[in-house]
Every structure is written in structure tokens, then in C-alpha cells.
Amino acid sequence: MTPGPFDDAQLAHWLRLVLTPQVGNTTARRLLAAFGLPGQVFAASASALAQLATPTQVQALQSQPPGLDALLRATQDWLQESPERRILTLADRDYPAPLLETEDPPLMLWAVGAGLRSGASLVPVQALAIVGSRNPTPQGAGNARQFARSFAQSGWTVVSGLALGVDAAAHEGALEGAPAGQLATIAVVGTGLDRVYPRQHRELAHRIAAHGLLLSEYPLGTPPLAENFPRRNRLIAALSRGTLVVEAALQSGSLITARLAAEQGREVFAIPGSIHSAQSRGCHALIRQGAKLVETAQDVLDELQPTVSQSPRSTQALSPESAIDPADPVLAAAGYDPVSFDALQARTGLPTPALQARLLDLELGGLLARLPGGLFQRTGSA
Known part of the structure; x- marks a missing residue:
């Protein structure tokens, strides 16, 4: 996963996802698993979002939540005040691995x-x-x-x-x-x-x-x-x-x-x-x-x-060091043909949050491609 810090646009997208009313962690992770990074979630059509979210959630996702601009400015200022301040997201290689093993890791x-x-x-x-x-x-x-x-x-x-x-x-x-x-x-x-x-x-x-x-x-x-x-x-x-x-x-x-x-x-x-x-x-x-x-x-x-x-x-496949390893067990489970999230989960036995995070990790590492219809496929480099 990409290390921090990230640019202002990425930060704004992550904050927007966290602030969006009616969309909790579970729905947000489901959307990230389907579309990629938050910016891709917000670029998705209403019909695509409706496959994974309720009508109320879709409506909320299509408008900027109140307070986003003020929070973005405050967060940028806060980060710049000290090198000992940082924000980590699910797409960060330094995100604590133990939290990925839980049912509800924070975004x-x-x-x-x-x-x-x-x-x-x-x-x-x-x-x-x-x-x-x-x-x-x-x-x-x-x-x-x-x-x-x-x-x-x-x-x-x-x-x-x-x-x-x-x-x-x-x-x-x-x-x-x-x-x-x-x-x-x-x-x-x-x-x-x-x-x-x-x-x-x-x-x-x-x-x-x-x-x-x-x-x-x-x-x-x-x-x-x-x-x-x-x-x-x-x-x-x-x-x-x-x-x-x-x-x-x-x-x-x-x-x-x-x-x-x-x-x-x-x-x-x-x-x-x-x-x-x-x-x-x-x-x-x-x-x-x-x-x-x-x-x-x-x-x-x-x-x-x-x-x-x-x-x-220290040893599980979710460690950052294995994030771009071609021998990754999720890549092995994917094979070389397009495969669905459910099939990957059945083959690997990983809990949903951990598998979502690993798929995003491999996609950002260029080893896995996200296809239409929620499918995944190994790239030529893998």
C-alpha cells in the first residue's frame, strides 16, 4: 500500500468518506473493495453505487458533507505543525496489521x-x-x-x-x-x-x-x-x-x-x-x-x-514486506483468470477486512487489476 504522506486531493477524499453521513465503516470498506480508493468511489455512478449501498447512502455519497472544507484545512495545518504527526489510511503500508485482522478496522x-x-x-x-x-x-x-x-x-x-x-x-x-x-x-x-x-x-x-x-x-x-x-x-x-x-x-x-x-x-x-x-x-x-x-x-x-x-x-501475509511479493497467497489463490471477491475469500479463508486491504494493496502495487463486474485478475507483472 502507498506510504504517507499523501496529496491534498487524496486526503480530501478520505476525509469525505469518513464524514459522509449514513455511511459507516462497513459500507465504506465494501465500496473501497469494489471501486478502489475513495476518489474512485466518489467518481462512480449512482447505479454502480446502488449495487453496494442503500438509496440513502448513495444520495449522501453524491454530495459533499458539511464541514469537509474546514476539516481539510485544519488537518493540513495540524500535519504541518510537527513531523511527529501523521494520518494513516487503509491504503497505507504502515497501517497497523493487527487492526486489519479485526472485523471493524478504522478507515x-x-x-x-x-x-x-x-x-x-x-x-x-x-x-x-x-x-x-x-x-x-x-x-x-x-x-x-x-x-x-x-x-x-x-x-x-x-x-x-x-x-x-x-x-x-x-x-x-x-x-x-x-x-x-x-x-x-x-x-x-x-x-x-x-x-x-x-x-x-x-x-x-x-x-x-x-x-x-x-x-x-x-x-x-x-x-x-x-x-x-x-x-x-x-x-x-x-x-x-x-x-x-x-x-x-x-x-x-x-x-x-x-x-x-x-x-x-x-x-x-x-x-x-x-x-x-x-x-x-x-x-x-x-x-x-x-x-x-x-x-x-x-x-x-x-x-x-x-x-x-x-x-x-510478525509472520502473517498481511505484513508490509509481503505487499508486493509475487508469491503472495492471495495472488496464488487468484490464479490467472478473472476471479470474484467471494471466490477469493473462499479460497484464502481471510476475513473480509483483511482481504479487502490486501486486494487494495496488490492493486496499488501493480500486481492485480480490478475488472468490471467486481472481478480481479493478475497483471502481467505478477
Whole structure:
């Protein structure tokens, strides 16, 4: 896939797709799989769009959404203010591979921080989520900080959500423990990256940017809407080899993150607490459901360390290095005759988002051509 940065026209098309009302991620990815880049989606006829979208969606796609021009200008200015700012799209070679393995990868990611300085993977293989209550006990906050410090000292990047309580303690501990030059922590936030929520974490966010990474799927200017925070939890889970829940009530959003991690095949860990503490009941429920009970950071590392070398992010066909490999398994499945998306999916067994991303990757690499009727065919260079 093409690396960033991209030109203003491409940026405008991606922003327009994200802003178009009634068109969510699923429909947008379906359109990208059929037509190519966003500019090609918007150039398609109403009749062609109608094969993949509802009449309401088609109508929305054919008009510019309100606020696009202002958002484009703000985004251009934001990108120019620092080399440690970047936007990644599904058509970017550096888009985090773990997110492509999920059912709902964001169309765009906004990123800020030291993690953009080097040419290394945006999200390291050794990443571990720590989540928990926004109102932890002193012991819970201390545990989050201590565990995060130990993980960072052992070379792991701590992922959390910049929320009050356990999240903040985890980020703090990782910043304390990470050696110089290591990506200490990743904060996945539920607002635009031109805002910090909660406000009292402004200084913490600056330190994370200096020694880690801030990530958001939301355009600049997005306020702290309640519905955005449960959605960002899927990204926290997906970016991590495992998720540790420190303290959580039975209705805690941290349990959503744990459930999503389990559904994605990640390890789930929980720290037990007092049977009299409401903040321990969520952890106890997770343990009853199969989460691993842990008492020390080493308990977590002992479980995860042997699996790192087998991590799907380092070996799967979705890695950037294989993007233009003629021996790519998707190319092999395509053969040399025109083939449909459904046939390719049946042959490869890849989930829809991953296959859509790979097809776009191969098309941009000149190894696959998109034919009328939603068919694909290898090019002469493949």
C-alpha cells in the first residue's frame, strides 16, 4: 500500500468518506473493495453505487458533507505543525496489521508521538494493554503503575486509553520504566487528537507523545462523546498481545475490552481483589470465565513471552514486506483468470477486512487489476 504522506486531493477524499453521513465503516470498506480508493468511489455512478449501498447512502455519497472544507484545512495545518504527526489510511503500508485482522478496522488513524520518528513498525509486537476502573482503590492504582513499570522495563509497550484511574496509572508506570529509546506507551483516545480528555491529563498526554504514541480514529475537533469510548476499546484490545484488567466493577467498560480481546484470540489476565470490594467483582467474573489470575507482572510475561515469536503481526501475509511479493497467497489463490471477491475469500479463508486491504494493496502495487463486474485478475507483472 502507498506510504504517507499523501496529496491534498487524496486526503480530501478520505476525509469525505469518513464524514459522509449514513455511511459507516462497513459500507465504506465494501465500496473501497469494489471501486478502489475513495476518489474512485466518489467518481462512480449512482447505479454502480446502488449495487453496494442503500438509496440513502448513495444520495449522501453524491454530495459533499458539511464541514469537509474546514476539516481539510485544519488537518493540513495540524500535519504541518510537527513531523511527529501523521494520518494513516487503509491504503497505507504502515497501517497497523493487527487492526486489519479485526472485523471493524478504522478507515483512518490519526497519530502523534515519538513512535513516528523511526522506521520501525508503528505498533511493536510486544504490546500489552492495561485497563481498569476510573475510580480505583489506592491499591488498584498502585498495582496498575507497578505492573506497567515492570512490563516497560522488560521491553513491552503498554497500551491504554488515557482515562482517569487505572489508565493514567498504567501510562505513568510505563513512562517511568521504559529505557531510553523504547516506545513506552500507546494511548488510544476517544476524541480528536487536537483535544485532550480528560483535561487534567494534558501534561500526561504531552509526555506520552514525547516517549510513546497517541492514536485516534476520530477526526480533529471530535469532542468526548460517550459512544466513542466503548468503540475505541476494540483498538486497545487489537493492538495488544494480551489485556490485563487491574480493577473493574461488573458494569465497567474494561470488561468490554477484555471481551473483545478474548474474541480476537488475545490473552486476558485479571488481578484478584477483596471479595468485599465492588471494584474487584469484574476481575473475579473474568477469572470465573477463564481469564488468567495473576499476582505479579512476571505471571503475565511468562504467559506471553513464548508467543511473541509466533505473533501473527510478525509472520502473517498481511505484513508490509509481503505487499508486493509475487508469491503472495492471495495472488496464488487468484490464479490467472478473472476471479470474484467471494471466490477469493473462499479460497484464502481471510476475513473480509483483511482481504479487502490486501486486494487494495496488490492493486496499488501493480500486481492485480480490478475488472468490471467486481472481478480481479493478475497483471502481467505478477
